[in-house]
Amino acid sequence: xxxALALFLGGGGTGRAGVGVWSxxxxxxxxxxxxxxxxxxxxxxxxxxxVGGEICRAGICEHTVRRCLDAPxxxxxxxxxxxxxxxxxxxxxxxxxxxxxALITIERVPDVVARTISAxxxxxxxxxxxxxxxxxxxxxLARIEAAAGLIADHLVRTPTVPSPGLSDLLGVxxxxxxxxxxxxxxxxxRGATAKLLSLDDAQRAAGVVAVSGGNHAIAVAVMARALDVxxxxxxxxxxxxxxxxxxxxxxxxxxxxxxxxxxFALMDQLRADGLTLVHPFDDPVVVAGQGTVGLELxxxxxxxxxxxxxxxxxxxxxxxxxxxxxxxxxxRIWGVETVGAQAMSRAxxxxxxxxxxxxSIVLTLSAPMVSALTYDHVTELVSEVLVVSDxxxxxxTLELAEHGKVWAEPAAGCLLPAARQVIDRVGPQxxxxxxxxxxxxxxxxxxxxxxxxxxx
Ligand SMILES: Cc1ncc(COP(=O)(O)O)c(C=O)c1O
Numbered sequence: 001x002x003x004a005l006a007l008f009l010g011g012g013g014t015g016r017a018g019v020g021v022w023s024x025x026x027x028x029x030x031x032x033x034x035x036x037x038x039x040x041x042x043x044x045x046x047x048x049x050x051v052g053g054e055i056c057r058a059g060i061c062e063h064t065v066r067r068c069l070d071a072p073x074x075x076x077x078x079x080x081x082x083x084x085x086x087x088x089x090x091x092x093x094x095x096x097x098x099x100x101x102a103l104i105t106i107e108r109v110p111d112v113v114a115r116t117i118s119a120x121x122x123x124x125x126x127x128x129x130x131x132x133x134x135x136x137x138x139x140x141l142a143r144i145e146a147a148a149g150l151i152a153d154h155l156v157r158t159p160t161v162p163s164p165g166l167s168d169l170l171g172v173x174x175x176x177x178x179x180x181x182x183x184x185x186x187x188x189x190r191g192a193t194a195k196l197l198s199l200d201d202a203q204r205a206a207g208v209v210a211v212s213g214g215n216h217a218i219a220v221a222v223m224a225r226a227l228d229v230x231x232x233x234x235x236x237x238x239x240x241x242x243x244x245x246x247x248x249x250x251x252x253x254x255x256x257x258x259x260x261x262x263x264f265a266l267m268d269q270l271r272a273d274g275l276t277l278v279h280p281f282d283d284p285v286v287v288a289g290q291g292t293v294g295l296e297l298x299x300x301x302x303x304x305x306x307x308x309x310x311x312x313x314x315x316x317x318x319x320x321x322x323x324x325x326x327x328x329x330x331x332r333i334w335g336v337e338t339v340g341a342q343a344m345s346r347a348x349x350x351x352x353x354x355x356x357x358x359x360s361i362v363l364t365l366s367a368p369m370v371s372a373l374t375y376d377h378v379t380e381l382v383s384e385v386l387v388v389s390d391x392x393x394x395x396x397t398l399e400l401a402e403h404g405k406v407w408a409e410p411a412a413g414c415l416l417p418a419a420r421q422v423i424d425r426v427g428p429q430x431x432x433x434x435x436x437x438x439x440x441x442x443x444x445x446x447x448x449x450x451x452x453x454x455x456x
Pocket of ligand 1: 186280317364411
């Protein structure tokens with residue numbers, strides 16, 4: 001492949017109707033040999049199809065070139081999967097239609113390729129910045145590695161294991177990252193610990209505040225006690241009693257409010273009094289902490305082609321995607337939400353974070369709005385955000401128990417129906433990784449949901 005000429009086109013990661021490109025990119029090489037089995041090469045190039053990741057025969061790519069160039073402006077936002085994995089030294093020409101989003105992605109491709117691209121098409125840094133919604137800085141690999149070093153002594157390096165049961169169920173190799181075995185029962189302990197360890201002496205003395213009725217509250221309360229920092233947790237009275245009990249048992253000061261808006265008002269007051277906020281997702285330190293999951297996956301399961309991560313406010317997927325795409329550039333990352341907890345998919349449709357109505361039973365994924373920080377990461381690094389129903393998420397939770405032998409929450413159960421969607425799209429040669437993010441549901445929770453959706 002040395003010296004091959006590649007023609008790179010922009011790609012749309014959002015599966016827009018009419019364009020239908022779910023993960024599009026194309027590159028043409030003068031070498032006529034098709035390199036099959038690459039990301040996206042299995043996806044039919046039918047109406048609105050794509051050739052992501054494929055080094056294909058010139059004829060096929062020319063067909064796609066015309067279709068992509070005909071696509072309406074703005075339809076090429078998203079991840080440009082195909083660029084990753086190009087051999088070093090490949091010459092790349094950019095066509096006129098390449099969007100700023102594509103350029104951002106190109107900018108983030110490992111050095112050797114990026115340098116080659118720059119030589120052909122110098123990037124317009126001003127344009128790149130303006131494309132990002134909030135101009136949020138991307139989390140760099142070094143920052144995630146630093147977080148990993150910081151938190152290592154306090155947390156569990158959770159197992160990454162092949163799952164024979166889930167592989168049989170889905171018909172493709174499935175590997176699970178068992179983050180439900182993490183201290184506090186979810187990955188949330190990583191970001192909380194990174195944040196707590198980043199405080200200076202004055203901040204430690206004043207203490208921290210978190211607003212949450214779920215895993216974030218538990219993680220902040222438990223890890224604050226472990227690190228000898230005073231924590232206040234604010235939650236609405238409607239929050240699950242179990243979370244409140246765990247926080248109190250961990251020694252946190254629990255402040256109950258009538259509703260969520262009152263909780264945020266109290267949080268503002270406590271911050272004004274000098275407490276440091278531990279935000280569940282809109283904080284680069286927290287994102288870097290969650291990203292350590294991605295580092296471990298990259299080390300422990302280098303063979304994965306597709307990794308699925310559920311999304312609430314988006315810190316977990318942002319960190320995992322930043323780590324994984326830096327360490328394993330060929331991997332595709334897929335986000336998963338449930339119907340009625342769609343802060344990220346709505347943000348992507350709107351072109352930036354927007355407030356959303358919440359109605360999903362999956363409370364741990366129910367963020368009222370994502371942040372510019374997480375939106376930017378998902379826009380640049382994630383192939384697509386898939387949405388599944390609550391009933392599917394609960395069925396997935398039962399399947400994780402029965403076939404995967406793990407007691408997970410529906411925030412993880414939603415990954416199974418989404419994995420079926422990924423398999424339908426990328427084909428049977430996929431090697432799936434599931435970040436089994438949390439296991440803090442009670443038997444009563446799970447049996448109640450199963451009865452509600454008539455599942456057995
Ligand atoms: C178990 C579990 N999975 C996934 C998420 C989503 O994480 P994020 O808000 O970082 O997207 C949460 C958030 O609370 C969670 O508790």
